[in-house]
Amino acid sequence: MNIRTGDSGPGMITDLTGRLATGEPLSDRERRTLATATDILALGMAADEVRRQRHGSVTTFVRVANVTIEAAGTAPPRAAGEIRLTGEPASRDQLLAAVRTARRAAGDRPVTGCSLPDLETLAAREGVSLSSLLVDLRDAGLELIARAPIDRLSDAFVDVIRAAGLPVARLTLEEDPGERRLDVLQRVARLDNTAGTIKAFAPLPQRVDPAVPTTGYDDVKMVALARLVVENIGVIQVDWGLYGPKLAQVALTFGADDLDNVSPLEPLDLGARRAPLEEIRRNIRAASMEPVERNGRFEVMAR
């Protein structure tokens, strides 16, 4: 089947996306047609429609203090709504100590941290189960695992985090899946998230080959397909720090509803209008959305 707009006309893609937007299921073949379409406007329109049905015009964002495990005691900026521990832990004791230290420094703000595969590696190295490590981290004050890259994990991780009572802040993709993007999204859509243990899905890859970066079409198509295919995770997220204001803002019109990793710093030399907070609000409003700040628990902080 030829799916290029110029060859087959935009009607077919519009028809498929229209059916998706109204909740009508598509066949596997029809979904694959969408996934390979170059008519990103039709995809974007449908994704935007589904996003607005779910979230209205609200776009949430979170200001994150990224703190290395080694520097967990550093006082986080006042404006941060999430304290995120970064880096690979050297040992279980070091990590638990870092979580407790960060917990004290964070005040009432949530402490998140680590990548789930790193924790799996650490547990194996220390000869403990992943479940017990997660329980220990939870008891030490970790509120959410910062990220769980779906392409580094088996589906069993959902049961483990649910049993440990330690949710995942964001399901991520480590690498660009390329032509396998629909397979990945359908796998995500099949995860049992009825307990809400996965708070958000960030469909754009965390690691990109600088010699062959993903393109704008790749990115917005991935975001739109994520919105259309992944119904079990309501928050579709883009990393503001990693993807930059221009792509992240455009992604809001292609189905994303949440911006992660906004700087909590308020540098005075830029002036108030160019401070990160005003910059992100301005970008969200310019995309015809309403900016709403949330914290790392996904609780609304201020409108």
Next chain:
Amino acid sequence: MTVASLVSKVRSGERLRPAEGLDLYRHASTHLLGRLADEIRARKHPDRVVTYIIDRNVNYTNVCVARCSFCAFYRPVGSAEGYVLGFEDIFRKIDETRALGGEQLLLQGGHNPDLPLEWYEDLFRSVKARFPAFRLHALSPPEVIHLSRLSRLPVPSVIDRLIEAGLDSIPGGGAEILVDRVRKLLNCYSKATTDEWLEVMRYAHRAGLRTTATMMYGSIERPEDRIEHLMRLRALQDETGGFTAFITWSYQPEHTELGLTEGTGVEYLRTLAIARIMLDNFQNLQASWVTQGGKVGQLSLSFGANDMGSVMIEENVVRAAGASYCMDEIEIVRNIENAGFRPKRRNMHYEILGDPVFRERAVPRILTLAVARQEQDQPVPAELAHYQARSRRAKTQRND
């Protein structure tokens, strides 16, 4: 009129009036604007070809008396950071450009009072003597007006002399917003009023030159000013048909006197789309990846653009204001194909030159754009001593 009725009007091929364009720009969703622009692009370019040019953006001097408040590139007369490129510097840049498959320089610079018309004529003649087939897309309307004032010759005479020396086409720079109220606020009214800018283009078209047209939006103008700008261009295009393409980009605020903030990616795509809708007599619209980055630059192809602009090789003006994106031919072609289009090389007249050069022979990758000059380069080339200076400082230096 409702958005729906405006959409019908656009789809039936009718021309929108300014107020209608403004309504659509203000009230249509981003995707709808994109869809309309994309439909027009498809009507004008049904073969799904997206073009690009290999040329080099050379700024021969940064010394400028215009002092536009939105510019981070210029240096005042006498500044230690001021420079003028020597003829040999420019020849070297042409050699480098040709090695990459380029056949043109986009040559623009500040309004330097110490570079008389004869300097430009000698430069152009020297380039043509060494590189007869090489094209000079040079001197935006305000530069032509500056030369007219400096030489006390009327604009047509300046253009005629430059054509005689080797000028091939004129870039559409310096248009900013073609509304005099805005130009006064941006301190660019004195370098060229709206009518003066258009008059240079009118004469150039009559003299047989093709030119481009541009719009820098996102500083202090209002949406209706952008629409008025487009209307002024549309009217001149109706009259002469001399514009080959339209290029819009967002004001880049870093290091400028004006400051403020940069327009967002969505604003860029909306502005590009409304330009495609309103400029129904323009065949080609370029994507401004140099200000928007490769990703939004590529997305422009769904919002009305049919051309990825230039490989550029060198860029100084936008970089001075904070943007430093880079795309070489390999990257431009990858983005065009990834979006479902067929890449073709073109010249300034939008004549197809062929397939990508890198598929025919090995060319070096460009991962960062070059700059006008290196630290060790002479800021004032020796040949300037042969030309009459106007500033007191330069007169003294040249007499020494």
